[in-house]
Amino acid sequence: MTLPQDPIALLSTPADSAVETVHEQDTDWWVGASIYQIYPRSFQDSNGDGLGDLPGITQRLPYIASLGADAVWISPFYKSPMRDFGYDISDHCEVDPRFGTLADFDQLIAEAHRLGLRVLIDLVLSHTASDHRWFVESRSSRTNPKADWYVWADAQPDGSPPNNWLSLFGGSAWQWDTRRAQYYFHNFLTSQPDLNFHHPEVQQAVLDIVEFWLKRGVDGFRLDVVNFYFHDKQLRSNPTQPPGRMAAAVPRVNPYALQRHLYDKTQPENLEFLQRLRALLDHYPGTTSIGEIGDDEQYQTLAQYTRNNRLHMAYTFNLMDTQCSPRFIHSVLEEFLRETQGAWACWAFNNHDVTRVMTRWNLLGGGSALAPVLLALLGSLRGSMCLYQGEELGLTESVIPYELIQDPYGKEMWPEFPGRDGCRTPMPWHASEPHGGFSVASPWLPIPPEHLAIAANVQQETPRSVLQRYRTFINWRKQQAVLRKGEMELLPAHEQVVAFIRSNGIEQLLCAFNLSGQPARYALPFQAAVMPLEGHEFTGALEGQELVLPPHDAFFGRLQPVAAAPHPDPVYPAVEPLPLDMPATLT
Template sequence: MQAKESDWWVGASIYQIYPRSFQDSNGDGVGDLRGITMRLPYVAALGVDAIWIAPFFPSPMHDFGYDISDYCNVDPLFGTLADFDALVAEAHQLGLRVLIDLVLSHTAAEHPWFVESRQNRDNAKADWYVWADAQPDGTPPNNWLSLFGGSAWQWDTRRGQYYLRNFLSSQPDLNYHCPQVQDAVLDVVRFWLERGCDGFRFDVVNFYFHDKALRSNPPQPAGRFAAAVPRSNPYAFQRHLYDKTQPENLVFLQRLRELLDSRPGIASIGEIGDDEQYATLASYTTGGRLHMAYTFNLMERDCSARFVHGVLEEFLHEAGEASVCWALNNHDVTRVVTRWQALMGSAAQIAPLLLALLGSLRGSICLYQGEELGLSEAQLAYEQLQDPYGKSMWPAFAGRDGCRTPMPWQSHAQHGGFSEVHPWLPVPPEHLQAAVDLQLRLPDSVLRRYQGFLRWRQHIPALRAGSMTLLPAHDQVVAFERRLGDERLLCVFNLSHQAARYEADFDVDVRGVEGHGFVGHWDLAEVVLPPHQAFFGRLVSLTISEPKGAV
């Protein structure tokens, strides 16, 4: 079944680019848009459908671009609007769609909107941000916390009020209860659509609205913590009922979707960080809202097959037919080959298997630059850190710099071929041994296996658009069936460093599929898997008995 061109995003593979660390084209130690354009043939050769580019807008760079001071331009550090236009043109020539990262929940304190809003309480933009009076004793309006530490409220002497900032004090939150704010951010989306963007990744999309009554958050139940937050961060101790994920956001997302649907082939991905991630995922991707969204449920340190099975079981039970975009890595989390190394083995063993698992799940997938090289998390000294999150939480949490170090393109070039000068973050020596030029010369390298699997996946309709039935849990193995029409595909993964056998009680023939790069095989009534291997097999009968314990 051929998907409509407008539905290209269904089951798509999307490659995330962190511009600062991808390719420096002008010798200033920071990656840029021209650098991305230079490397687009490499990205296209991976076999992905689209790229997602992290923020490149004008910014004071307190949070490295996630604090925007002008939504409709390019920071000189990254280039010009003409450079962006050239990037889009080259990407389209290579068959790649272009998604950009819009941070619409908050701006930089230097944004002209906030500069005006903070002057007094009766200017034209006085209500464009979330302002509140102090309590009688001068303390903040409630107990809301910033994800980056401390109160979510920052005192401002000009207005004699607190403003809400869910992240840095220099990142004031926009007030989406103000209709003019909604109109303004939709104009931003319209601007980039007119420049040829194929879609957007919306940062912290469930943070747009806050509780108008400013009610305090209750504590988490004993033994439970907020999702995707280090336990050393007090933000994890609250149930975030009132500072985000408000019902008014669903209405705004419908307005946003109407704008996106005004042009064919546009796609949207929302980032959701929420205590009830699956329920939020379901509500945010149904009813004419976002096309898809991703959560952090597979970006945890637990790497057991039982854990992965539990994540998928919970997703299928709670999220229903929600449109999900799965990821194991991004610019905010420790790289997966380091997170999951203890139980699984080396990066060269882990990375291809995890790609196969990720690329076989129902939904679309996001891959983060360097993932295809099997890059590990860089270990940096405190004096090398740039991330304000890491600096504030050191030493229990080192922040996000370890997954943001520059791409190693050439093993023997200075700074890995990323830049001719000392880069903004160092290139770890161990990453040079995984450089692109080395891996392209090795037929069984992580990079070559990524290319092979992604190209193979492109031609398996059930993996891109089929339903998913989870098979019984196992200590070493994750297994499920994908189905699209008459095509039924058995997918089995050994997430361990020991050989495994997985019994599958089917009353049909199972015939192995080749071309994906793995060596597991079917033996009578079970799948036999060496360590870190996968099996893909077609169920050749139109009827199938219900697998034992299927969800």
């Protein structure tokens, strides 16, 4: 079917000529970019089968452009048996028929570029589906040409697996295969065998996949579990976590959290491979890469992976934690700045794997008032930012009854961890249309009634709605060079407020965010003239040397140059943060 044209789909966009000029000239567009993540199954259905697809995405691109986003990141749409909803790929160079065709993808790229949007696609390279032709051949014998393309190992003398490695989805990471009478390694589902990146032919095959999509015009890649590519050749068992510590970014009910993952991922050989990957990307100017890092030492790994011509940027899960106090957020930023040595991050509060922040951080209160101040904080951090579909509507986590759960992770860990379906429900476009305007058919996951009440068409017509305030802030941020590319210096921690200064050698910008439901006063730890900025809809004010912030509000102000003898560059007051009584590391 063809989607009806509506106010959401017909939002104004830049002139074609201006877009082409910017697209050709700005090869560093990704620095400080706003990237909008699309989960294809749940964005827009164009053919009435209850699943989102590529033509549906294309039809909604004007909406994303109107938000002020610089790029879209599209989660997997490749040919797949869908046991893990596209993160189990059976052909990396084909579009799954559920989502459309390669021609549909080409049309999506063309329309995105016409609107001034770059396109990043999700590449899953650490593993394949067990249906992949490579694995079918590899498991057929111990002597075939692809016998060593996956991680195979003999059983121990008692028949048990080669070591103690665990799957992130529960149980052993080793699966017995009767064809070869050996175990194969899988970090995720048993139907997602891990590739053996120690094999040079595997590395080249993966780089060929990358180049296939570069030649089709993509502007970059989000690299799924980028630190999982290599394993320890000696297959050494992982040690246990120290007392009181658990692995990062893992539900506490998952035994995976009890190991220190020293040998099943984040191996030194990966650094050389990432340099090979970057060399390929550099042949296509203006392309970029974002690595997903899930590791016990997330900051150090991010620093290693984003320097020396490796990844352009990476993200960790530190701000996707259930902890949400201003002091906790301050400690995350403090440790990040200290440990990453100037690395470029891509920050996010939401994605397709975590509980939506409006539910996860509901202890901050505020309801819909919380969403804009969280966006302002996210968009003011040193780095780029990712926004997950529906975040701009203030969507909360959906509660999915057990009988409707689709996620294999949730089925395995239920009821203590219900899985990831709650953040993957379809986009509510129109409150009064069947299934929220997502599809004319019953969707693969239900849309909760509370999402329909805040559908995009409702918020489009509501002044100062979450959607309107997102649009205002993101477009305002695009004009603030210091927010996109400047350095960051934290100001003292506070019970209600997160505050810091962004600077780029030309200007200094004071940024402060009251994340609480009560008015806050924040004493500035320096003496300086501050000029409030306008155009962002936040109402925080300066009284003398103290910020006065309403509940769930923010302040932006430019520090004024100090009067001094003539100098070619402005001179700004030195900003010396007060000593902090904060822990040196997070646990």
